[in-house]
Amino acid sequence: MSKSSRRAFISGSIASFTWLLTGGQASGAAPAITAGAPCKPKGRERTVDGVTYVCRNVKGKLVWRDTAVGAKQPVEVKQVTFTARVLESSELALGSTKVVNVPTPIGGTTGVVVTRTDVGITALAVACTHAGFPVARVGNVLECELHGSKFEPTTGAVLGGPAVRALFRYDATETNGGVYVTVTSG
Ligand code: FES
Numbered sequence: 001m002s003k004s005s006r007r008a009f010i011s012g013s014i015a016s017f018t019w020l021l022t023g024g025q026a027s028g029a030a031p032a033i034t035a036g037a038p039c040k041p042k043g044r045e046r047t048v049d050g051v052t053y054v055c056r057n058v059k060g061k062l063v064w065r066d067t068a069v070g071a072k073q074p075v076e077v078k079q080v081t082f083t084a085r086v087l088e089s090s091e092l093a094l095g096s097t098k099v100v101n102v103p104t105p106i107g108g109t110t111g112v113v114v115t116r117t118d119v120g121i122t123a124l125a126v127a128c129t130h131a132g133f134p135v136a137r138v139g140n141v142l143e144c145e146l147h148g149s150k151f152e153p154t155t156g157a158v159l160g161g162p163a164v165r166a167l168f169r170y171d172a173t174e175t176n177g178g179v180y181v182t183v184t185s186g
Contacts, residue, residue, distance in 0.1 A: 039064050079184055080105035087179040092116045097137035097153060099126055102170075102181050112170060112181050113142060115153045123172035123181045124156040130163035142167070 039062045044055040046064065053064040086100040094116055101109035111126030111134060124142070126134045133146035141159055142151040149163035156167030171182040 081182060081184045083173075083180050083182040085178040086112070086181050087114060089174055089177050089179060092121070092179055094118065097142070099134070099136070100181070102183050104183050110183060112183075113137070113153070113167075114172065114179060114181065117154050119154055121172045121174055121179060122154045122156075123170040124151070124153070125168035125170070127167075128163055129158075129165040129167060130161075135167065 039055040042055055042057050042062055045067075046053050046055075052067045054067050055062050056065045058065070082103060082105040084102050086102055087098060092098060092114060097113055097115040099111060099113050102112050104110050113124045113126050113135060115122045115124075115137070128135050128144035128146065128149055128151075130144065130147055130149050133144050135142040135144045135149075135151060137143075137153065140153070142153050142156075143149070144151075144163065147162050148160065149158065150160040151157065151163070151167050152159055156169050158164060158166055173180045173182075
């Protein structure tokens with residue numbers, strides 16, 4: 001055997017030996033069924049180069065499948081917060097209520113009832129918690145005309161049914177001569 005043939009034979013032998021050790025799998029590729037790593041029984045797992053394969057039954061044949069392929073990734077729900085200047089401070093006198101439309105982070109607007117009292121500014125969802133009809137200030141309460149529910153304007157608490165849940169409350173702040181409401185989605 002010539003020197004170069006001997007070299008080729010030795011490197012071929014090393015490659016074959018490595019192939020047997022790794023189960024004959026190329027990195028990143030689904031491994032073939034090989035000596036030392038038979039794809040059975042179903043459910044058997046084998047990790048090669050950090051990739052885990054599982055033996056699956058595909059159309060009656062047991063084959064190795066990369067467990068990462070087709071694995072469902074959890075859907076990340078991101079909360080988005082949006083703060084809008086809804087009124088000038090001078091537009092909301094002490095004791096008064098205004099209904100404003102606040103842009104939402106996902107588009108469109110949402111109705112918010114903004115009230116100034118001696119305890120500060122409160123922002124509540126305009127939608128009645130009974131069936132969604134808009135509430136309005138009547139005397140010292142927020143009232144839903146549709147079925148008569150009444151709410152406390154500084155907390156949103158139910159004062160009279162049929163509604164049983166308080167109005168949703170948003171963060172409201174006042175700075176630089178303006179009233180701001182923060183809406184969060186997600
Ligand atoms: S929708 Fe408001 S009381 Fe029914």
